[in-house]
Amino acid sequence: MAMAAGLVVDATHLVHRSRRAESVETHVSEWMHLLRHTAGAKRTVAVFDAKHGGAEMRRTQHPSYKGRRKGNNRSFGRAWEAAWKAASEMPSTTVKMAEAKWEADDIIAHLCHGFDRDQEEWDGAQQLYVASADSDMQQLLRPEVAWIQMHSRPTSDAPRCVTIVTWEDFLQRYGFQPNFYPDYLALRGKPEVGVSGLGVGSKGAKKLVRAYGGIESILNAAGRGELKGWGSHVQSALGKDGALDQAKFNLSIFEAGKGLKKKAQASNRH
Numbered sequence: 001m002a003m004a005a006g007l008v009v010d011a012t013h014l015v016h017r018s019r020r021a022e023s024v025e026t027h028v029s030e031w032m033h034l035l036r037h038t039a040g041a042k043r044t045v046a047v048f049d050a051k052h053g054g055a056e057m058r059r060t061q062h063p064s065y066k067g068r069r070k071g072n073n074r075s076f077g078r079a080w081e082a083a084w085k086a087a088s089e090m091p092s093t094t095v096k097m098a099e100a101k102w103e104a105d106d107i108i109a110h111l112c113h114g115f116d117r118d119q120e121e122w123d124g125a126q127q128l129y130v131a132s133a134d135s136d137m138q139q140l141l142r143p144e145v146a147w148i149q150m151h152s153r154p155t156s157d158a159p160r161c162v163t164i165v166t167w168e169d170f171l172q173r174y175g176f177q178p179n180f181y182p183d184y185l186a187l188r189g190k191p192e193v194g195v196s197g198l199g200v201g202s203k204g205a206k207k208l209v210r211a212y213g214g215i216e217s218i219l220n221a222a223g224r225g226e227l228k229g230w231g232s233h234v235q236s237a238l239g240k241d242g243a244l245d246q247a248k249f250n251l252s253i254f255e256a257g258k259g260l261k262k263k264a265q266a267s268n269r270h
Contacts, residue, residue: 006125007041008111010132011095012049012104013150015083017133019075024082031150032090038148038162039129043122045111046087047104048097051080105136109257112140129164136185139256141167141178175210183215186250195253198246199237204230215247 189197222238
C-alpha cells in the first residue's frame, strides 16, 4: 500500500508560469492535478504570495531582491485571481496567502517544519511533498519531506515536467545536510534574484560547507587564516573585513521561514 502523503504547492510559481496561458484557471488546474497525482496526495495546501506584492521584509533589506520580476502589474493581478479560484476549487485543498512582508516560501517552510506535530491538518500523512521550481526548497528536505521540482519544459529525464528530489538525492549530490543549503547559497550568491555571493563559486562553496558546515564556521576559519590551502582567492574573499556581515545578510535572504509565526498565515478554504 502506498504511503499516505501531503502536498504543498508554490502557487505563486503557478501564477507566473500561467500568465500567458489561454486560460489561467485551466492551466493551474491541470498543474494541480498533475502534482497531486505525482505526490499521491490526500491533502493539499496551495500557498500564494500576497496579491499586491510580497517579500517586503527582504526587499527592505535588499532593494534589488527579485527586482527583475514584475509582480504588481495588472496582468499579474488577474492571473493571481484566476489561479486562486482554480486552486480553491481543487478537492481536499486549503489555500493560504502570505502576509505582504513574507513570501510563499516562508509559509511553505513553516508548514514543513510543523509537519510532524500538525498531523490532524494532514490527515495522518506520513510523507510531505513540496512542489516548486525554486531550488531554495531543498533546504526543507528531510527523510519525510521531498521536493517535486517543476521544470519549464519537458525533458528526456522529466517528460511530465516534474522530478522528485529526496533527502537521499540531495545528500548524494551535495554531500552536506539540506539545512545548510542557505549557507551554500550565501557563499555563491543567486544572481537571478539579485543577490551577489562572496566571491566563491558553486564548487568551492559546496566543498567549504562540507568541510566546515555553516557560514559562520567557514568565515571564522577564514579569519584564523585556515583557508590558505583553498587558494589565495578564497582566503582573500572570505577573510576580508565585512565578509561575515555580508554572509549573515545573504543568509537572512535565503533562509525560508526564519522568524515566521503562525499568525502570518491566512487560509481561505478547505
